[in-house]
Amino acid sequence: MRKHCDDPVRQFIPRAGMTVNELVMEMGGAGAYNGGSLFHAVNIYEKMLTDQDMTKFFGLSGAMVPAGMGGIVSTLIEKKHIDVLTSTGANLTHDLIEAIGCHHYHGQTEYDDLELHKERINRIYDVFLPNEAYEKLEEFIQDVYNDLPEQPITISKLLRVIGEQLDTGILATAAKHDVPIYCPAFQDSVLGLQYWMYSQFHKKTILDAIGDMHDLLNTAFSVKKAGAVLIGGGVPKNFTLQTMLMTENAFTYVIQLTGDRPDLGGLSGATLDEAKSWGKIDEDGIGVTVYGDATITLPILTAATLERVERK
Amino acid sequence: MRKHCDDPVRQFIPRAGMTVNELVMEMGGAGAYNGGSLFHAVNIYEKMLTDQDMTKFFGLSGAMVPAGMGGIVSTLIEKKHIDVLTSTGANLTHDLIEAIGCHHYHGQTEYDDLELHKERINRIYDVFLPNEAYEKLEEFIQDVYNDLPEQPITISKLLRVIGEQLDTGILATAAKHDVPIYCPAFQDSVLGLQYWMYSQFHKKTILDAIGDMHDLLNTAFSVKKAGAVLIGGGVPKNFTLQTMLMTENAFTYVIQLTGDRPDLGGLSGATLDEAKSWGKIDEDGIGVTVYGDATITLPILTAATLERVERK
């Protein structure tokens, strides 16, 4: 047998009734391109979830909650598989919209956008969101903001306050399980715009942009081992990874599910090898990138890994 | 309830032990972006496979056999879910390589390509293929070519002759089940190069480029209903779809799994709406495109649909 050629590709045989992990195992036998990477990602995620010394970070970018992926994040928090969550403001806004009883709707891409605007429906690719959701959100959130004490508050503390008033969703579940949510670009969301509105007309509670970094850096300094799952790129990817730059620590495992591409130079599509040059991932660390739409890869990653770790 | 907003997005809840179709059903509840499209694709594929009047076309582009996806195609042929197959020459070359006992191997992308060249290993992204496979292929195929009669032969007839001498794989299974394989760019493959070599030194059996179109067009003219699954774009996509241009018929269902993008104008990434302007898809026909890596989406599409149609 020739060197480098000892692990043959096995042709995938689809079977009626396979479980998701059986699908992934068969993908691993085939084992090429992003199907192969997804198999490796499940292997690493299983290690992350079964290692008692692992602090588990999760980065959430992209319009994932409108696409029904928020349920996965809540489930992972509930099962204690996320210790630190970093999110865009938009995902938290959409999480709140659902938590207060509004909905996103299955729509379509071809509908005329000016027509939608007249009907007061906002479009996110093929998801429709009636504008009245924002009116209900305003009512809810202004009440919350009005009850804030007059001293400076960090973004994660504010998100905790919001979550404590909710029953379902990411914000609620994180608050209940004491998982911090970081959202460095809070202003860049409807929650942020509402905060500006509130601060226009009421007493001023300063939102402290840097305050959260103390707790986050403390976590970074004190981890025994660290692993991260990154959905998309954006601020959550960079913020999760940059934390380690200030410490002697680095991530042992990183899984990235992204649709971006590396050759454009942006961090969102950057390979995790690149992260090793920066020292964000350990010399012996493992990074796996699965390129593709997270509405397909995230359900597989999580269902397959839960199948492995819960059936042991 | 506001018009256009009556089908709410349901947050995906991952569960240990879900079957692939359960995963897809849950993706349908979330129902957005490519995860939503994959759910629709399974719905359409179920209809295609359970309609007695449906002639089922399948187009195979991309380096799918080296990635272990050939097993899916063989399985579908065996289960009578493919009536007409159009393939690149490369996929058939790689199918033959496996059928004569050679293998593709799990490799990696980072290895030095000049080093690989010295070791006589060919790389297909993260798959390695030792060059000796081509030597064994040459031995096998030259014997086949030498036995050809001296009259013109069509490409699909030649592929049938090859398949009849094999036990496993796409060529073998198609021959056994009498499924025609079309390969318009046969010359554009190692099978084609070998044919040139053979024709250099031996009697000349002319390979007839147009001959196959008679049978294929006959099929196109006589179908009651037609459906197609297209993996990637390239020649197999166009050749499958263009057939209908000469007839009054058109496809009722088309599913495309592709990683290309529409804005580059090429057919490989073109939406199936575009195909309606050409009359390739019926006015009432349905086309669903799932963007992403077929090493992930094809296993799901087939496993979920088989689960539905075999468990009924």
Next chain:
Amino acid sequence: MRKHCDDPVRQFIPRAGMTVNELVMEMGGAGAYNGGSLFHAVNIYEKMLTDQDMTKFFGLSGAMVPAGMGGIVSTLIEKKHIDVLTSTGANLTHDLIEAIGCHHYHGQTEYDDLELHKERINRIYDVFLPNEAYEKLEEFIQDVYNDLPEQPITISKLLRVIGEQLDTGILATAAKHDVPIYCPAFQDSVLGLQYWMYSQFHKKTILDAIGDMHDLLNTAFSVKKAGAVLIGGGVPKNFTLQTMLMTENAFTYVIQLTGDRPDLGGLSGATLDEAKSWGKIDEDGIGVTVYGDATITLPILTAATLERVERK
């Protein structure tokens, strides 16, 4: 002549010595796919830059300064073609690195990242950045931070303070020309990490996350007309566009140069039609997206438009 078919495609003829605008005009004659979009983008940018009533927003995402695109932004500010800049923290960090005399270097993608890490070189795709740049940055920025007064400061005010101490680059030019720079995710950058370090050991100047929104919203409320150029997506795209949500105003012109794709649902790749459903772009407004690498499209967009507006 058939309806909808009155403007024929003209085949592109390349000529030695064409200027960039001549190239773009010829691209407009060809006029298809992203080449056609780039021609439309230049037409719109020309209108934006020659309309006295236009307030010009600019959003800067992606690792653009390391790729030499920062010079374009500085040039545009200098020529008064940017009134409001929103940037990622990373681009400003890299701008500062060059402004204090350090450099990014032409590197390569294939080099071993662990080896780079040992040599203390950080990689951004094919750009290398020696770690000592960060040491010099630390020295410089800690001095700046130490001189801050002890009252809360907004992010744009802080960036102004930094820019006033520099001679070249985006921060310097914006300070000199009194152009505000917004950076909602300031914490998500080395500038932010340095701020945390400073605040660990020194008196506390609170960085006010919401403060900038007052000025920005004031601008949004008071514009006669608004136009935007968005490089990449991320926070700068959303923050630029969301501003209008709170007002009766909307953008008249938006140009987006992005490498992302719409079908993943994320805002970074979302079409500008989608923005119309939200009311971010005017009913009669025009949005043009050019898909591709901004290291190619941004130089063409700006060189061609300057050729038009400066030669009039």
Next chain:
Amino acid sequence: MRKHCDDPVRQFIPRAGMTVNELVMEMGGAGAYNGGSLFHAVNIYEKMLTDQDMTKFFGLSGAMVPAGMGGIVSTLIEKKHIDVLTSTGANLTHDLIEAIGCHHYHGQTEYDDLELHKERINRIYDVFLPNEAYEKLEEFIQDVYNDLPEQPITISKLLRVIGEQLDTGILATAAKHDVPIYCPAFQDSVLGLQYWMYSQFHKKTILDAIGDMHDLLNTAFSVKKAGAVLIGGGVPKNFTLQTMLMTENAFTYVIQLTGDRPDLGGLSGATLDEAKSWGKIDEDGIGVTVYGDATITLPILTAATLERVERK
């Protein structure tokens, strides 16, 4: 100065009236991501076009002629910068459509495709093509086919016969300058469908699928040096590169302009490094891939290179 870090990135400064090569030179100073690759591509193309010993191959995939890129190919043939052309059948069909006086038209992507179908307009992304073009093509091409002698003919010979009856475009210019056009998947085009129609009702001139390989392989065996420009992937890329597999020769220079991505495993997006493992590119050969839309990159590549080689 640190090892590996001796060539600093220079910030791009856009200037009114820059020529295309000045733009590319400035892009080279910035020199990162695909802008940097485009600069390298121009450097290599200049070498290819000024080396007397170079045999110049050109591969043409994607719907390039409908997008006005055919004029570039004709111009290059006329200037003796293409020695061997490999094309999809579609590009040649669209070239013929223009050569017989029909046109493609600037259209739009949003128009309803069923409406277009009723108006007998075919859509290629944002290009419209009235169906009557195909009627005129049928009239023209059936005459040509009817005059064919009754012996087997190769595809390139047939394309030469067609080109000799035309005045403008790729087919005409190639015939005039004696440049062979290879089109392995001829059947996969309207020209092929028309050939089938002709062969249905008339005497049979067999189209020889393999015949062209003799001439092409002869060229491959006899080149002193070989260079290739590949637009898109598909059959033209593989057919151009595979030729060298049978010889001791290999390509010295290969430039690929493609919108595909490598991680899907398909040849169309495969890096040119991968081609080195196969021996298609010389050990010392140079391959440059520019990812992006060829309607932008091909005009720049050719205009900049012509500026360099014609102004010497």
